[in-house]
Amino acid sequence: MRVLVSDDLAQEGIDILKKEFDVDVKTKLSEEELMEIIPNYDALVVRSATKVTKNIIEKSNLKVIGRAGVGVDNIDVDAATHKGILVVNAPEGNTIAASEHTIALLMSVARNIPAAVMSLKNKKWDRKSFVGIEVRGKTLGIVGLGRIGKDVAAKAIGLGMNILAYDPYIINNTLENTHIKVTDFETVLKNSDFITFHVPLTKATYHMIDKDQISIMKDKVILINCARGGIINEEALYEALVSGKVGACALDVFEHEPPLESPLIDLPNVVATPHLGASTAEAQINVAIEVANDIIRALKGELVKNAVNMITVRPEEYHEIKPFIELAEKMGSLYTQLKNGRISEVEMIYSGKVTKFDVKPITVAAIKGILTNMLEFPPNLVNAYLLAKERGIKISEKKVSEDQDAPGTITLQVTTDKGKSSISGTVFEKDEIRITAIDDYKIDLIPRGYALMSFHKDRPGIVGQVGSLLGNNDINIAYMQLGRKSFRGEALMVLGIDEEVPEHVLNEIRKIEDVSDALFIKF
Incomplete structure (x- = not known):
């Protein structure tokens, strides 16, 4: 087996690979140069510089492509999947960093360290201006309990802090760390002395902290954001910092980077760093080691830890089961855009010709769709099941009809603390996927592109x-579908649309008499 490393990679990762395989390190290759030599290798390891294009993939005989980092935008994953090449990444390497x-930011802002340092560098000995506060005994609110959020909690507990956490998809009694109290979002905001954010930037989390949320926080609360810019409305934050409602904040990320024109960085009660969350020598070593170990597993035919795409289906079944996998993931994604609540159970119900297959990959695809809108880092078809557990x-599966001549139908049934909901779909001839029901509403929805859904009374x-x-x-x-429970009763309208719907347009639709809600959906 031969491995090509085409970007700068920490030596620790290269050394691990060299113990198992022949390894060549050739960086700064053009697409043409890489296409010329890639047929000679079984694995390719990249960071962000190398663009692994469809042309390169088609010329290759690769079994696996490894990305030493999280993002795989520089890899044509679809082309790799089509050719049966596994793509792996390293999403955990920067957790500690x-x-x-x-x-570090929490302590810096609590003890006024940056300002005190600058004062002393300016030849001033001013102790009174930089009196800080102790964190021991204070309450840290954590919004988002993924890998990073949990690790922050563990460190804060070690500092003697009390932990309140909000994560809509985690139930308190499932946590191993009993010192973390999981509660609702409002309780975290109202009762925390410090609040830190560890959520992805999505439609749901964009400006999740705005004027209304700040108004219910404790006076002089301290905010920390090392997750994603845009989670906090920076205009509202600026006003709260100036007024003193927010005592101070520490920011590593901004909605627009670099934030050189942002008034926030000029405020004396703001500690800011230039997106350094993952910038440690150890993190770079960690991602190199992480991806190297997965390359070894892949080339030895073992189960990998961080698969980005899915090639666990038997080759002879791949083309038949692929549309059901796509459908299930779309259904899962639709569910979390329509519903909320703490999920306790997901049941996948199968009937028709799909029952002749091993349906586990389809179930995992549905779980992946559900988790994609919930987690800070996107799940994959290997780890989605484990993350849900x-x-x-x-998670359960049920085959209710094994008539293999009947159309294949799948139903996603989800139980939360707010009740049960279901979405059903099927695959027609020529692999055309459709969502056929949402709860009691019968529809015929093409789950691609954009859609507008409105819930309203059935009236002219x-x-x-x-x-x-x-x-x-x-x-x-583009098209319209209408499902209703009864004549002049509750109805669901689905409009396939060609453009995104701004929030102000959704609000206007919600103001229409007898419309209970309107939602913009991305597939």
Whole structure:
């Protein structure tokens, strides 16, 4: 087996690979140069510089491509999957770096360290201006309990802090660390002396901290954000810092980077760093070691830890089962865009021709779809099942009809603390996927692109009003589906659309009489 490392990689990772395989390190190759030599290798290891294009992949005989880091935007994953090449990454290598940076910022802002350092460098001996506060006995609110959030909690507990945490997808009694109290979002905001954020930037988390949320926080609260810029509305934060409602904040990320024109960095009660959360020598070594070990597992035919794509289906079944995997993931993603609540159970119900297959990959795809909108780092088809189990989610499968001549149908049924919900779908001829039901509403939805869903009473005029609002905002409608429970009863309208729907347009739709809600959906 031969391995090519085409970007700068920590020597520790290279040494691990050399113990098992022949390794060549050739960096700064052009696409043409890489295409010329890639047929000679079984594995390719990259960071962010090398662009692993479809042309390179098609020329290769690779079994695995490894990315020493989280993002795989520089790899044509679809092309790799189509050719049966496994893609692995290293999402855990920067966990310690990010959590340590969070604690470092917390302590820096609590003890006024940056300002005190600058004062002394300016030849001033000013002790009174920099009196800090102790963190021992204070309450740290943690929003998001993924790998980094949990590690921050462990470190803060070691400092003697009390931990309140909010994560809508974790139930308190499933946590191993009993010192973490999981509660609702509002309770965390109201009762925390410090609040730190460890969530991905999504439609749901964008500006999740705004004026209303800040208003219910303790006076002089301290905020820390090492996750993603855009989680906090920076205008609202600036006003709160100036007024003194927020005592201080520490920021490693900004909505627009670099934030050189941001007024936040000029405030004396702001500690800011230039997106350094993962910037440690150890983190770079960790991701190199992590990806090297997965390369070894892959080339030895073992189960890998961090697969980005999915090639565990038997080759002879791949083309038949692939559309069901795609459908299940779309259904899972749709669920978390429509519903909320703490998930306790996911049941996948199968009937028809799909029952002749091993349905586990389909179930995992549905779980991946659900978790994608929940986690700071996107899950994959290898770790999604484990991540769900870690969150106390029970997963089950049931085959209710094994008539293999009947169309293959799958139903995703989810139980939360707010009740049960279900989404059903099927695969037609030529691998055309459809979502056929949402709860009791029968529909025929193509789960691709964008959709607008409105819940309303079935009466004349609503469809026209919604269509007019979209037209007035230059949003084109591709198709329409209407499902209803009864004549003049509750109805669900689905509009396939060609453009994104801004929040202000959704709010206008929600103001229409008898419309209970309107949601923009991305597939």
